[in-house]
Amino acid sequence: MTNLSPVTVAPPRGRSGWRSMLPRWSPKLGVGLVLIVLITLIGVVGPLLVGDPSTIRDIGLTTPGGEFWLGTTLTGQDVVAQLAHATRGSLYIGLLVGVMATALSALFGIVGSYVGGYVDEGFNLFSNVMLVIPGLPLVIVISAFVPADQRGSWTIAVVLAITGWAASARVLRAQTLSLRNRDYVAAAKVSGEKPWRVITVEILPNLLPLLASQFVFSVIYAILSEAGLSFLGLGASNSSTLGTMLYYAQNGFALQREAWWWFVPPGLIIALLGCGLALVNFSIDEIINPKLRDIPRRDKAEAARTPDPVPRPDDDVVLTVTDLSVVYQVDKPVHAVKDVSITLRRGEILGLAGESGCGKTTLAYAINRLHRPPAEVTTGSVTFHDREGGDIDVLALTPGELRAFRWSKLSMVFQGAMNALNPVISIRAQLDDVLTTHRPEMTKAQRRARCEEVLKLVGVDVRRLSSFPHELSGGMRQRVMIAMALLLDPQVMIMDEPTTALDVVVQRGILREILRLRDEIGFAVLFITHDLPLLLELADRIAVMKEGEVVEYRAAQDMFEHPEHPYTRQLLDSFPSLTGERGSFVRSGEQTPPVDRSGEPTPSGGVR
């Protein structure tokens, strides 16, 4: 039953990724394959090597040893010979059902969702109905009506396939629906390829891991169900399977007579085969959803914090980052942030610009120690100069101190239009848990008043407190994120692409709000974006990052007038100009901003 819950399937890469379709080698995969190969050998080669399994001898229930490795049954039949033939029978039924059920689920799942419209609705309804009608009772009823002498392997296989395909059809349908709208599929359709060709050439290869996983699952299901049916006396009558063998063992009171060698081996073979198949399925699942891959365990190296935390140069500075380096400790370590030093002054907006993957998000997360393994801070220091006096060495905080530090001194605004708000709990609960955690002394009424206060600050109706995130527009979600960041009156706010996924009108509103709040409340902002022209307008100073290094770090006005580093000039030139003059990038007032660049899907960097 491992595959029942619909998995969130990561999109397989485009057409070229054949390599990525192969499972990664892992001990699990190795053990699984060895088990499957061994048992298949028993089923395929075994029957040729052993004697007739039905030969009756006058040596009932011989204990294992000597001529009979695993003893004999009640009627003196050789258990080893029976096992070999029974394994063959079970594998045969498993394969038959696997092929038939996979074909059925592909038909109803892939074809239906590809064709769409009423066909899809109909097929989907049919799959769902088949899914909720309980399988085994149906199988029992069907088998009971088929007279025992006509009940062969094929009958059992057909019945099991008919009752076992529906769950995979649902999974396949969901995946096909998402594939159908991919660009390369649309391109093939527009260029006039026939539907069957689009399905077999464009869609099927991307579904292969999923189909393989469903096939393996069907085989497990079939072998287990067949065993169950046989145990109930409803199995295939003319062939020997592991299930029928167990049936005879049970009816011969094998366990009561302590003849374990008759009862235990067939079940063990089923268990080992099922286990082998499931282990292979793990590896296939890891292709479908790469998040499931094992993370190698490693000893955490203590960050060599050189140089030491910096004492405050003057009261004007709130955050000092010195020589900070972050490395992704993978097979070939990736130096994502290299010796970055920046300072943030009180009430200042410091812009951090750079293209996707330049390390700006990694840097921002490392400041708050939100980076996750395999990312590691290897050198450097982060010092927070508290308004109330005292310097905080952020990298040295204990887990408890770090929790208290986060949000109350330094809060963050993520790309709220995406998934930064928890979709299943209300806005109120998400604001409230900040206060209950950091300000346990506040009463319920005080917390409520504070939540309403911050929502008013960002211009959101307080009635929205009882809403869920999906009920808000993208812009409103972002305002809620900012309200949340204001809750504890922090001294620093890190904003990671806060306006990227919003349309330009909403974007302007939010930016104006940030400037106004900064002026009123006086927090400092580290503003991260790939949009350098936007920073020129918004920020006081700007750091431009390239390949993990800060290549230019100056006042915004200076940078606009005399960009020094070639990369900065390149970044400025890469944005289309509306008038032909680079000066037109500076979007002041109501001037029409350039086209919406919502192309970047998630906060870049890949810290997570």
Added chain:
Amino acid sequence: MRYYARKFAFYLVALWAALTLNFFIPRLMPGNPVDILMAKLSQRGGTVDPSARRAYELLLGGNTGDSLFQQYLSYLGNMFRGELGVSVSNFPAPVSDIIAEALPWTLMLVGIATFLSFVFGIVLGTFVGWRRGTWLDSLVPATTVLAAVPYFWLALILVALLSSAWGWFPLQGGYDVILSPGWNADFIGSAIYYGTLPALTIVISSVGGWLLGMRNMMVSATAEDYVLTARAKGLRDSRIMIKYAARNAVLPSVAGFAISLGFVVSGSIVTEQVFSYPGIGSKLLQAVQNNDYALMQGIFLVITVAVLGANLVVDLLYAVIDPRTRVSG
């Protein structure tokens, strides 16, 4: 509201499909079940009056003068009035009485065992998924071994060890036969004692599936942006794990719980066979062995309706825990 309307409509269609299947299966299969039934009935000295024969023919098909469509309509009418016919193996008890007697046993045993298994699986899966990269990861392959073991095989071995060899639990049955069924402490205590081992075997063999599903969803959920937000907010780990990661990760498992109910009922048939438990599954098998088609059909129908009803309840519950379904339907 649309969500609920759609769900109700779906289950009506599913119910209709099950009734129709029930009607056509005996008609499509080789052999004439009515003749077999009538022969059995007269063996037991039952009076074979024409009206009884007609009732069976409606249920199972046969040489009636009516068209297939008329038979279908009369069959549907009988089903809605709850007239499931008379059992042959327990002649002359009506099928509905036999079912009413057996059903509570199955509901209690399988219901409680499934619920426990779900809860254990979800709680364990939450921890295993949250603490990824620690020794807990090794629990994952271990549970697949349990899931791959044929249920009855495991159950029989447990019976041989725990009941026969060590005598911790009774071998079989639903209660101590010297007691008479009733709502008194002795009887309920006995029923719980007899039910423990069957319930234990169900939990052992099904907990792995829940654990694995929940663990995989936890792994996906902990990589979501809202978990990162929660960490940046400085919340306690336990709160992030429960309110942010697990609260989202559990949704597919709840949806899967509905689907698994069918498997649960199926599993109970084998359980009841192993333990000779006086529930609906053993009645179904008894019906199959005695060619008691009316009882068989009735039980199949009741099982289907029970599973559909439970599915509906889970679907309605799902709308409560996932606010998004209520609007998008």
